Amino acid sequence: MASLIRASGHTAKGYTEGDHGQWKGKHCFIFIADPQPGLCDMVENEGKGHTWKKEIDLVKKSVVAINKISPAPKFLCIGGDIINALPDESAEIRTRQADDLRNAFSKLKPSIPVFFVSGNHDVGNMPDNDSINWYLQQFGDDYFSFWMHGVLYIVANSQLIYDPSSYEEYAKVQDEWLTKQLQYAKNSSAKHVVLFMHIPIFINQPDEDDFYFNIPKSIRGDLLRKLAEARIEKVFCGHYHRNAGGEWISKEDNTKKVG
Numbered sequence: 216m217a218s219l220i221r222a223s224g225h226t227a228k229g230y231t232e233g234d235h236g237q238w239k240g241k242h243c244f245i246f247i248a249d250p251q252p253g254l255c256d257m258v259e260n261e262g263k264g265h266t267w268k269k270e271i272d273l274v275k276k277s278v279v280a281i282n283k284i285s286p287a288p289k290f291l292c293i294g295g296d297i298i299n300a301l302p303d304e305s306a307e308i309r310t311r312q313a314d315d316l317r318n319a320f321s322k323l324k325p326s327i328p329v330f331f332v333s334g335n336h337d338v339g340n341m342p343d344n345d346s347i348n349w350y351l352q353q354f355g356d357d358y359f360s361f362w363m364h365g366v367l368y369i370v371a372n373s374q375l376i377y378d379p380s381s382y383e384e385y386a387k388v389q390d391e392w393l394t395k396q397l398q399y400a401k402n403s404s405a406k407h408v409v410l411f412m413h414i415p416i417f418i419n420q421p422d423e424d425d426f427y428f429n430i431p432k433s434i435r436g437d438l439l440r441k442l443a444e445a446r447i448e449k450v451f452c453g454h455y456h457r458n459a460g461g462e463w464i465s466k467e468d469n470t471k472k473v474g
Contacts (some may be wrong), residue, residue: 217291217323220330221355222370225392227330230361237407238365245281245327247471248294248453250274251288251336252312257299264299265308267315282324289363291320291327295334295353295373295413302339302346313353333372334359334413334453341381342374356390360396365407369396373412373452376438377430397445408447413432415452416473421463428455439463443471450474 220227252267281291298312320329329355338357339346341460350357357372372389379386400408416438417423425431430438442450443465450473462474 217321217325218328220319220328220361221316222330222359222361223355223439225356225359226335227359230328230363232362232367232403235364236404236451237397239412240364241285242286243288244363245284246294246411246451247291248332249275249296249456250293250316251296251299252316253299253308256410263346267299267312271315275322276318278320278322281292281327281455282322287326287402289327290330291323292330292368292411292451293332294411294451295332296336296453297334299336299434301336302343302349305347309349310353313347314467330354330361330368330370330371330411332411332413332453333374335374336373338372339381340374341378342372342384344385347382347385358387358392360393363447364462365406366406367400367408369393369400369408369410369447371412373414373430374452376412376434377414394441397441398406400447406427406445408445410442410447410450410454412450414454415459416450417461418455418459419461421461439464439473442473448472448474 226253250270252270253264255269256262256266297311297316300309300312333350338350358471360367361367371393375386375389399411414430415428416435460474462472465471
């Protein structure tokens with residue numbers, strides 16, 4: 216049975232710098248996003264999202280494929296929208312979706328830990344105390360960091376970055392934590408520093424217009440500069456439900472890039 220990691224105290228027990236701070240050469244991990252049990256019923260059947268066999272079957276097929284990879288990936292990260300039902304929907308449905316999703320991923324090899332990233336369907340488009348607490352109880356911390364084979368990984372709750380207005384005090388706490396993490400990353404011994412979040416900073420171009428699937432331009436540039444200063448060159452996201460990607464290059468220093 217796989218190890219489903221519940222971060223606490225904004226770290227993952229057993230995956231600290233002391234545990235995994237030493238670079239051990241090239242390796243791989245798996246990043247997936249938006250399994251959203253219940254979405255297919257809504258989109259394909261015009262249903263209420265109260266059945267999700269199709270999504271769970273797809274997860275099970277993915278697990279079988281991942282278990283066959285050799286050498287095995289060091290971990291799997293689920294990049295948000297772990298479930299489909301939003302916080303204002305049935306608590307029973309949300310819990311069942313979370314339980315079924317966890318059970319499907321639990322069939323991964325024990326050597327492949329699973330880390331969770333919060334998405335808007337998990338904490339809400341406008342997070343509040345109740346929606347955050349539900350997530351914490353189900354999956355552990357919504358922002359934290361961990362180490363794996365000499366690489367520092369930072370996990371952020373992007374909903375609080377996208378629009379902090381619904382829970383400003385909590386968003387401020389994450390922002391203060393993230394600032395400290397970025398400073399720590401800058402000065403750390405990490406071979407690489409990687410950020411996981413749900414909403415992409417941009418889809419294809421750093422200067423693209425605002426829309427539902429990217430971080431607003433009003434904060435995008437400043438965020439990219441902060442990440443580059445912290446030596447973060449790669450950001451993995453979900454939310455868009457298709458493949459995309461681009462690269463930001465600093466105008467002041469073209470060696471600083473984030474993609």
